[in-house]
Amino acid sequence: MLKALRKSLAILATLAVTAAAGQASAATLINGAGATFPYPLYSKWFSEYAKIDPSVKFNYQSIGSGGGIKQITAQTVDFGASDKPLSDAELKAAPGKLLHIPTVMGAVVVTYNISGVSKGLKLKPEDVADIFLGKITKWNDPRIADDNPGLRLPNAPIIVVHRSDGSGTTSIFTDFLSGVSSEWNGKVGKGTSVKWPIGLGGKGNEGVAGQIKTTANSIGYVELAYAFENKLPTATLRNKSGNWVEPSIQSTSAAAAGAVKNMPADYRISLVNQPGKNAYPIAGFTYLLVYQQQKDAVKGKKLVEFLNWSLKNGQKLAAPLLYAPLPENVKKMVEKTIRTIK
Amino acid sequence: MSNHTGDLTISQPPGCTENTVTNETPPAPIASTKGLNADLVFKGVTAAFAFSILVILALMALEMVKESLPTIKAFGWEFINSSDWNPVQDTFGALPYIWGSVVSSILALALATPLSVGTALFITEIAPRKFGGVVASLVELLAAIPSVIYGLWGVLVMAPWLQQTVQPFLIEHFGFLPFFQGAPYGVSMLAAVFILMIMVIPIITSITKEVLLAVPQSQREAAIALGATRWEMIRMAVLPYGRSGILGAVILGLGRAIGETMAVTMVIGNTPQISLSLLSPAYTMPSVIANEFAETTSKLHASALMEIGLILLAVTLVINVMARLLLWGMTRQAAGGAK
Numbered sequence: 001m002l003k004a005l006r007k008s009l010a011i012l013a014t015l016a017v018t019a020a021a022g023q024a025s026a027a028t029l030i031n032g033a034g035a036t037f038p039y040p041l042y043s044k045w046f047s048e049y050a051k052i053d054p055s056v057k058f059n060y061q062s063i064g065s066g067g068g069i070k071q072i073t074a075q076t077v078d079f080g081a082s083d084k085p086l087s088d089a090e091l092k093a094a095p096g097k098l099l100h101i102p103t104v105m106g107a108v109v110v111t112y113n114i115s116g117v118s119k120g121l122k123l124k125p126e127d128v129a130d131i132f133l134g135k136i137t138k139w140n141d142p143r144i145a146d147d148n149p150g151l152r153l154p155n156a157p158i159i160v161v162h163r164s165d166g167s168g169t170t171s172i173f174t175d176f177l178s179g180v181s182s183e184w185n186g187k188v189g190k191g192t193s194v195k196w197p198i199g200l201g202g203k204g205n206e207g208v209a210g211q212i213k214t215t216a217n218s219i220g221y222v223e224l225a226y227a228f229e230n231k232l233p234t235a236t237l238r239n240k241s242g243n244w245v246e247p248s249i250q251s252t253s254a255a256a257a258g259a260v261k262n263m264p265a266d267y268r269i270s271l272v273n274q275p276g277k278n279a280y281p282i283a284g285f286t287y288l289l290v291y292q293q294q295k296d297a298v299k300g301k302k303l304v305e306f307l308n309w310s311l312k313n314g315q316k317l318a319a320p321l322l323y324a325p326l327p328e329n330v331k332k333m334v335e336k337t338i339r340t341i342k
Numbered sequence: 343m344s345n346h347t348g349d350l351t352i353s354q355p356p357g358c359t360e361n362t363v364t365n366e367t368p369p370a371p372i373a374s375t376k377g378l379n380a381d382l383v384f385k386g387v388t389a390a391f392a393f394s395i396l397v398i399l400a401l402m403a404l405e406m407v408k409e410s411l412p413t414i415k416a417f418g419w420e421f422i423n424s425s426d427w428n429p430v431q432d433t434f435g436a437l438p439y440i441w442g443s444v445v446s447s448i449l450a451l452a453l454a455t456p457l458s459v460g461t462a463l464f465i466t467e468i469a470p471r472k473f474g475g476v477v478a479s480l481v482e483l484l485a486a487i488p489s490v491i492y493g494l495w496g497v498l499v500m501a502p503w504l505q506q507t508v509q510p511f512l513i514e515h516f517g518f519l520p521f522f523q524g525a526p527y528g529v530s531m532l533a534a535v536f537i538l539m540i541m542v543i544p545i546i547t548s549i550t551k552e553v554l555l556a557v558p559q560s561q562r563e564a565a566i567a568l569g570a571t572r573w574e575m576i577r578m579a580v581l582p583y584g585r586s587g588i589l590g591a592v593i594l595g596l597g598r599a600i601g602e603t604m605a606v607t608m609v610i611g612n613t614p615q616i617s618l619s620l621l622s623p624a625y626t627m628p629s630v631i632a633n634e635f636a637e638t639t640s641k642l643h644a645s646a647l648m649e650i651g652l653i654l655l656a657v658t659l660v661i662n663v664m665a666r667l668l669l670w671g672m673t674r675q676a677a678g679g680a681k
Contacts, residue, residue: 064636157525164612164629166429166637189430192637200529200623201612203633207497214502214528 027054028302033061034068034081037106037168037223038286041321042081045314049306056302065168066192072098072289078299080289083168084192085268097292099341100267101307102285102334104315105324107224107252108173109282110235113212114139115154121235122147122244125273125281128237129181131158131219133188134198139217154217161211161220164201166192172284173221176272180281221282224252225322239281240273251280252324260329265337283324293342300341307338403655410649412642421649427614427630429639434646438614440653442624446531446606447599449620450538455592457539458546465547466554467576478551485544493608496537501528501609508532509621520618532620533609538602542595549594553587554580590668597661601654603628627654 032042039062046058063071065082072080073094085100110128112121123131127143130136136143139153163170174190188194200215202208205226212218212232224247227234239245258276259269271283288307294300311334315325326334413421413434424435461481465474505528512522557580565579581588603626611623612633627650638644 066637066639159525159527164607165633166635166639168637191430191639193429193634193639193643195426195428195430196613199613200527201625201633203607203612207608210497211529214498215505 027057028299029057029059030079030299030303030306031059031061031077032068032079032081032288033063033071033077034289035065035083035168035286036062037083038081038103038323041104041318041323044317044321045310048314048317049309052309053302053305056306058306064166066166068289072291075291075295078296078303081287082289083284083286084171085266085285085287086289094291099290099292099337100285101288101290101337102256102267102326102330103288103310104318104326105252105256105271105283105285106168106172107247107255107280107283107324108169108176108221109224109227109232109247110219110221110237111209111212111227111232112219112235113216113233115156115216117151117153119233120148120151121233122238123235124238125176125180128235129177129184132160132162132177132197132199133181133184134160156217159215159218160196160199161202161208161215161218162196162199163204163208163221165203165207167204168192168284168286169205169221169223170194172272172282175270175284176282179270179273224249224324228322237281239279240275241277241279243277245278245280247280247282249319249322249324251278252283253327255279255281255283256285256324256330257327260327260333263330263333267334267337290341292340304338304341307341308335311335311338403652406648406652406655410645410652412645413649416642421646422653425614425616427646429634429643432640432642434642436627436646436650436653438616439625439627439630439650441616442531442534442610442614443600443626443628443654443657446534446538446610446624446626447596449531449535450542450599451592451596453535454539454542454546454595458543458591458595459550459588461543461547462550462554463576463580465551467572467580478548481544481547483544484540485548489541489602489605490608492537492541493605496533496605496609497529500536501533504528504530504533504536512621521620523619524617524621526621527611527623529609529611529623530621531610531617531624533611534606534624534626535620537605537609538599541602541605542599545598546591546595549591550584550588553584553591556587557583586668586671590665593661593665593668597658597665600661601628601658603632607632627651 039060042058042060046060050057060081065084068077068080068082069086069090071077073090075095080098083106086098091098110123114121123144124147127136127147130143137157138155139158140155145151145153171190171192174184174188174194177188178185178190188197200211202211202220205222208220208222209226209230209232212220222232224234226232227247234247236244236246245251254276255271255274258274258279259271263269267285267287269285271285273281274283290303290307294303311326311331315331318325417424417434421434422436422440424433425437426433426435427438428434461477465478465481468474469477505526509526509528509530509532513524513526516522561579561583562575565575570578606626607629610626610629612625612629613623614625614630615622617624631647631651631654634643635647638647
């Protein structure tokens with residue numbers, strides 16, 4: 001009885017091993033983990049790429065940028081993904097040289113729900129900072145009213161809504177506020193989670209948007225893609241060059257184009273408040289994190305092929321999914337970086 | 343049951359028993375596996391399952407202590423005494439989260455207990471049996487709703503209602519009390535209390551119902567024989583008898599309330615502050631872990647969240663032990679009464 005059981009177990013085990021081996025020879029599996037923000041685009045890329053090269057399969061887990069950084073540092077995945085560039089300490093913790101490969105860009109928009117104002121709000125960056133600091137407390141404050149002569153702003157308190165969960169969106173937004181307000185920089189700073197001076201916390205883009213929708217005279221921030229999909233009103237912001245810029249895919253790409261002069265070789269640069277006539281001021285890269293020295297030659301080669309494809313063909317898929325593609329001059333730089341992967 | 347198995351094991355060769363159960367002694371007599379008794383295997387397997395739970399709990403606690411050592415070292419008692427939670431500056435104080443968890447759970451229980459006990463009394467003492475059964479299964483149905491559904495309903499339906507109707511009313515008529523001051527945001531401590539109340543009602547109700555059913559019929563008959571009305575019978579014969587059991591039900595409800603994450607996160611406003619006002623937003627321990635853990639910025643940040651988890655585990659453990667002791671007391675009492 002027991003013997004028979006053992007025998008059948010052994011047969012099962014052999015079957016399982018052969019099946020696994022058969023699969024492995026059929027397709028190279030490349031594992032990745034990290035940021036949630038680019039996940040819809042990446043899964044589109046992977047499914048499109050499977051049509052071009054069926055010999056490689058991608059498995060991407062969108063566990064968050066922090067998790068992606070941890071996993072690639074521990075080398076449990078073949079590539080990581082992050083919405084924020086790694087700090088020097090994080091780079092040092094990795095066992096090899098990690099490259100940042102910018103894939104696309106995202107933007108953060110200021111959205112609002114003001115009684116009697118359905119669209120067209122304009123805000124100076126300093127005023128956004130002071131609203132989130134709790135220093136501008138009413139919608140009809142002259143500092144807001146002066147920029148919006150056509151709007152009837154109510155004499156009502158401003159209710160601030162922010163993300164309660166740690167997120168790259170918060171990171172980009174607080175980076176922007178730190179850049180435009182020295183008080184914000186000193187008091188609060190930037191990060192995926194910060195100590196908010198005022199306001200309510202909503203979980204995720206949907207939490208913030210839902211809170212704003214149900215709360216009259218509120219203001220908050222969400223991802224550009226989320227705001228567009230849900231047709232939320234977005235504030236027009238004044239950029240570094242003094243122009244009023246509406247958030248859009250083009251104005252987001254323009255932010256990277258404006259930054260290209262100062263672009264470091266590892267792309268670890270903040271794209272907020274970049275110069276450029278049309279540059280939208282709250283934007284950021286999202287990156288893939290790849291070791292320069294690949295351990296597995298086969299996987300490494302496949303990964304490089306994919307990265308090149310994403311740069312040449314994948315960029316076209318970005319805009320329909322509301323991601324901003326890399327501008328031409330940045331694409332050329334990234335191409336060179338990909339070539340250094342061994 | 344355990345006695346029965348014990349008898350069986352004694353009838354086996356002693357060496358064989360020990361081998362199959364503990365794998366400690368050399369495998370000399372195990373050659374006779376043909377005599378392997380299904381009862382023995384069963385005993386061994388179930389014992390292994392039971393011990394694995396203990397091992398998992400111990401390992402979890404150990405790991406959490408280990409992971410939270412950096413913040414324990416860095417902040418000591420200040421961690422549970424300070425309100426400064428600032429991931430950017432790497433300073434962490436968990437007091438607002440502890441406050442939010444404790445206050446929201448206790449207030450929710452204060453509201454849910456009378457409602458649940460009343461419902462249970464209605465089911466067991468007052469309603470016709472069939473109708474009582476329908477009410478009981480409807481209440482239990484509430485327990486089957488996933489908490490994220492409660493959260494969605496809370497943030498889309500209840501919070502706006504609180505904001506437009508309940509909170510302005512409270513501010514207007516009770517605004518002189520410190521509990522009802524501030525602006526009506528909708529999402530607030532009050533919203534969390536209401537959501538938790540709805541979520542713990544089924545637990546307290548169904549356990550209380552069982553407790554009341556365990557009250558011997560002779561108790562009731564004796565009270566009625568003495569000329570008690572139905573209310574007097576419930577007050578003097580039924581409730582005192584089930585007191586400790588009902589308390590156990592309440593404490594199990596507290597365990598559920600204090601650990602609830604998703605629904606609370608969606609309606610409490612996630613603002614780490616300590617305010618007497620029920621209208622102001624607050625924050626709880628499970629919420630901050632769920633919110634910040636995926637994107638921790640530093641080792642100390644992760645460690646701080648671990649320590650919050652440890653505090654939560656300690657609180658939940660204490661509550662569960664208390665509930666066990668009370669329930670144990672109740673069953674013993676009920677068994678004693680039946681004799």
